[in-house]
Amino acid sequence: MQLSFIELFNIPESDICIKTIERDFYLQVIEANVDRESRLNRLTQASTVPEAMVKEIVIYKRNPDVVAEALFQAKGICQGCNKAAPFNRKTDSTPYLEVHHIKPLSAG
Template sequence: MRIGYKCIVQNVGLTKSKIRKDKKYWVNSADYQSSLEGSFVRLALVATINTEKLHLYTLRKFDLKTGPQKAKKLNGKLLEYIESFFSKPKLIDVFAKESDDAISKSIKLNRSSRLKRLEKANLKPKLVPVTSYVYERNPDVVAEALYRADGICERCSGAAPFYRKSNNSPYLEVHHIVPLSNGGEDSLSNVLALCPNCHRELHFGKGI
């Protein structure tokens, strides 16, 4: 037996009329009836995981003392160990926000001290673990916007600069006019298929 799901608790203290009917999963109807007693919690699935490293035997090495039946509040090393499987370091897409502040600061500082720092700099960048939330975009919106653009940037009307390795289609990027993070819709009327230059300019340029 092992941990397979990460859930959040949505409701507690629900009575049997508020829970999903799961009678068909019970072999024995007396067991089913007794399962209806007491109160229930509603969970929402956040992530699934499948690894032997979350097997109960392993968790015992990290101080798990109770059996799997009862709810248990986790803390310390055990919590850290379990959490580490659900927040793996992710390599961020190049399009993620650059560390603008650090770069601006370096640009403002005097050059000779920057060059001195560079001489002593660590040549292998640190890998920084990041947990991030990403909107799940509708692939039909992306595909349809690319179809609509037909290889031509919908901003500058230039041709896509190269072909995509994966499927040999003209390389354009689908951009949300009103960002999803500002409540924009993931719909055809809120997207533009753009050449990489225009896309970068819209995100990072100072505007005209």
């Protein structure tokens, strides 16, 4: 059995994000598709009640002026990889880029 990303890097439960959980689940589905006999055996022993996770999260409010200025300064070029935006927005045809902070919002 392959270790999950969370197990491999010994990530504390408090640091687990939804994207990591989704990625690990996707990888587990791929692995489950490899051997049907093993999968059916695991299904006979599996709980019929899904496991639940409760997670408290803190969301930092982003300043829309910072986002707008970063997009203006980028002029359609990703500041991380220096490539053009992958596509334009349907709403206003501007280049679609994700704005990421050099200093994370959580760092204050």
